[in-house]
Amino acid sequence: MSEFKPKFVKPSDTSSYLDKNEAVGLETTSFIYNRYISQSVQTQRQRLPIFNSRNHILYALEKYQTLVLVGETGCGKSTQIPQYMIEAEWPGQIGICEPRRVAAISLANRVADETGTLVQGDMVGYAVRFDACTNKPKIKFMTEGILLREVMSDPLLKSYSAIMLDEVHERTVYTDLLMGLMKRILKKRSELRLIVASATLDAEMLHKFFNSNPTGDKKKDTAVIMSVEGRQYPVDIHYVAEPIPCYIQASVDTVLNINSSKEPGDILVFLTGQEEVDKAVRLLNEHAILIEESRKKEKLHVLPMYGALPYHEQLKVFRPAPLGHRKVVVATNIAETSVTIPGIVHVIDCGFVKLKWFNNDTHTDSLIVVPVSKSSADQRAGRAGREKPGKVYRLYTEEDASKLADETPPEMVRSDLTYPILQLKAFGISNILKFDFPSPPPLKNLKSALEILYALDCIDIQGELTKPLGFNMAEFALNPLYTKVLLSAGEFNCSEEILTIISMLQVETVFAKPSTGSNSIKARIQKRLFEVEEGDLITYLNIYNGFVQSEMSQGFCQKNFLNYKSLQRVVQIREGLKRMLQNYDVPIVSCLRYTEPILKCLVKGLFPNAAYLHHSGVYKTVRGDVELFVHPDSVLYTIQQPQWVIFCEVVHTTKLYMKDITVIKSEWLVELAPHFYHSTTHYD
Missing domain, CATH: 3.40.50.300 (P-loop containing nucleotide triphosphate hydrolases)
Known part of the structure; x- marks a missing residue:
């Protein structure tokens, strides 16, 4: 590698957007420190870059409804701000929303250590998918999906006095949904405080988005920007x-x-x-x-x-x-x-x-x-x-x-919007076009999402959620196509098998790919032991069943070149989904090795992802007539190509490749999705 002149990452700007006159009286702000915090922990906290901005942050939260905080990862904003608020006797619950579960759990553990309490106690807790605190801790770390579901059950978030949206610059779909929803909630609850925190973001854009001052008078602003110096070495x-x-x-x-x-x-x-x-x-x-x-x-x-x-x-x-x-x-x-x-x-x-x-x-x-x-x-x-x-x-x-x-x-602006639109409908937002998105998505993506939701029977012709299916589907943090398959499983008496298949689809891969040629051949041979002519999804079912029958042994995975950690994760996901199905009274039953009910159940939800074998030798989508190819990793890649398939995912490399493919019969599309497909006869 060639060395160029070293470039140094500059520390973030230490200046605050707070007016200097507003700093008057900050020194008199009193803080109540809990006696259980040890001196060594206090010393560690005081070394964090955000410590010098503590008074300014608390003052800004008293004066403004929204604080846009720019601070490098590691400056202490995620762990210290909620503690500062508790020490200042801030009333109510403080929620910190993270884009990833590992961040929510690790931060909760860190704050619990600093406060000398147990995680999931009365002081600090966390809530992630399939693992949530049952009490109401003063400081609650959670993922974005959890906060969305809390908004669904409590539209004004009345149990919270402050919400912190962390790592906003990642701009996930959930992040943008939450920002739009929080803007509406803030208008209804003037006492609620919002902290929008990030390492690098367009602070001016977010300030403009959340500032509800129409007069232009800065004294009436409801949002303010503050930057915190990060401890950044060259x-x-x-x-x-x-x-x-x-x-x-x-x-x-x-x-x-x-x-x-x-x-x-x-x-x-x-x-x-x-x-x-x-x-x-x-x-x-x-x-x-x-x-x-x-x-x-x-x-x-x-x-x-x-x-x-x-x-x-x-x-x-x-x-x-x-x-x-x-x-x-x-x-x-x-x-x-x-x-x-x-x-x-x-x-x-x-x-x-x-x-x-x-x-x-x-x-x-x-x-x-x-x-x-x-x-x-x-x-x-x-x-x-x-x-x-x-x-x-x-x-x-x-x-x-x-x-x-x-x-x-x-x-x-670049993703499938079926799940976000389903969530907004569950929040009672009838006119999606009037929803205030921080970055408005393309109109064609909105139209496509509404079409699919209508085809799934989630919404009616007026665009309202159907009862009970639409409301039930909105509760699942899954692709609505997968949710429809899950909720239909009881109808086909194959919920045990469908739970396994949908859970397997939630991890990127369960296969370990050896780097050496000889092991690659062995891995391919072992994979064939599980392969079936019905396609990839039934193959996944066989793999999981084999893993369970081996008592979830690591040796089974090594022998068959499977990813042990991924299969462990599948087990966790499956248990969570099973509990949710039981909550909706879906019977947990097995079809006892009959594959047709499973395939029909998959068609019930995945019917938009259907493709047929064209006479030219390539697959084409039924709608759109787009050319698709079988992915080389699919079990169908080396056998005679079936006439009709459904797929779960498309990967775009040199071509559009279908992944996670299942063989179906064309008449099932008309039978199970008559509102989406109908049979016609073409004469040349």
Whole structure:
């Protein structure tokens, strides 16, 4: 790699947007400290960059309804602000909303440690999907989906006195939904306070969005911007001299080069998805074995990190490496902003990210690997400067870096909107076009979502939620197509099997892909033991059943080249979904190895994703006539192509590939979705 002149990440602006005259009287603000906080913990908290802004933050929350807070990840905003409010005897419950479950749980544990209390007690708790506190703690960390469901049951969030939306710059669909809903709630509840916090965001845009002052008089503003200095050490940026052919192999090589140089510090590698992470971890572990045998270099302690990992596996990245080892964390963009991993000094940035992009022609989200934006690249670089000066190795040229987009497009403008629209309908918002989105989505995406929801019987011809199906579906934090399949399972007497299939679809992959040629052949042979002519989804069912019959043993996974951690996560998800189905009185029954009821149940919800084999030899969607191809990983790739299929996902690389495919009969589409399909005869 060629070293260019080091670039330093500057600390965020220390200036506050608060008027200087408003600072009068801040020194007289009193704080009540709880006696159980130890002196050592207080000292640690006082060292955080946000400590110097504590008085200003509390004053701003007293004077303004919305505080737009810009502060680097690690400055202490997520853990300290709710504690400052409790110490100042802020009334009511304080909710902190995080985009990822690992952030919500880890932050809750951190605050519980700092306050000397137990997590899920009366002081601090968390709520994530399938794991929520039953009491009402004063400080409650939660995911965005949980807060949305709380808004559904309590439209004005009367139990909360303050809500903090953290990591807003990620601009997920849920983030934009919550910002639009919070704007409406703030108009109804003048005493409610909102904190919109982020490491890098367009603060002026958000200030304008939440400021309900129509007069232009700054004295009547309801929102204010404040920036907090982040404790950011200088970071040297290195680029490659020439474009690289494979960023996964280049990432592995760079890790080994850093380890050979004996420069101290742990390493964080950014890749795009679970498959890439697992492949890199496998390669690094092979090298780690050789390093241990040679005893010449520092040993490697390699850990993966991605959303589908069970939580106890994700927690491992926060622990120090064993004595004499260097920790190497290989992660997706989950490690970009939501969490701070201690000990990281070196960051390797592959330069790409996997994004969902909605395809109106196929009515599906396509997963596309695209270059990162400049803001994301800066966020990744910032991971190296948290505790000491660091280094970032970007696996792309400096010229390519200058051509990157400034920001990643918000998920709202590039995603399938069926679930967000379903949620808004559940909140009683009849006219979606009048809803105030921070970034309005394309009209064609809205139209497509409404068409699909009507076809699923979620909404009626007037656009209102149907009872009980529409309201029940809005309770599930799933793609509405999957929810329709789940709620229809009792009708087909196959809910046990459908629970398994839908749960398997919630993880990126359950297959471990060996790096060596001989093991790749063995993995393919073992996979064939589970494959069936009905397609991928019934194959998933066989894999899960085999895993359960083996008493969920790790040896079973090793023998069959399956991802043990992913299957553990599937078990957790399945238990949660099963409890939800029982709440809606869906009978938990099995069809006892008969596949036709399962296939029909899948068609009941996935009918928009139907394709037929055209006489030209390619598949085409029934609606839109878009050419699709069977993904090479599908069990149908090497056999005679069936005439009709449904698919769950489209991946866009050189072509549009269907993934998670199931063989169906054409007459089922007309039988189970007559409002969407009808049979006709064409004469040439």
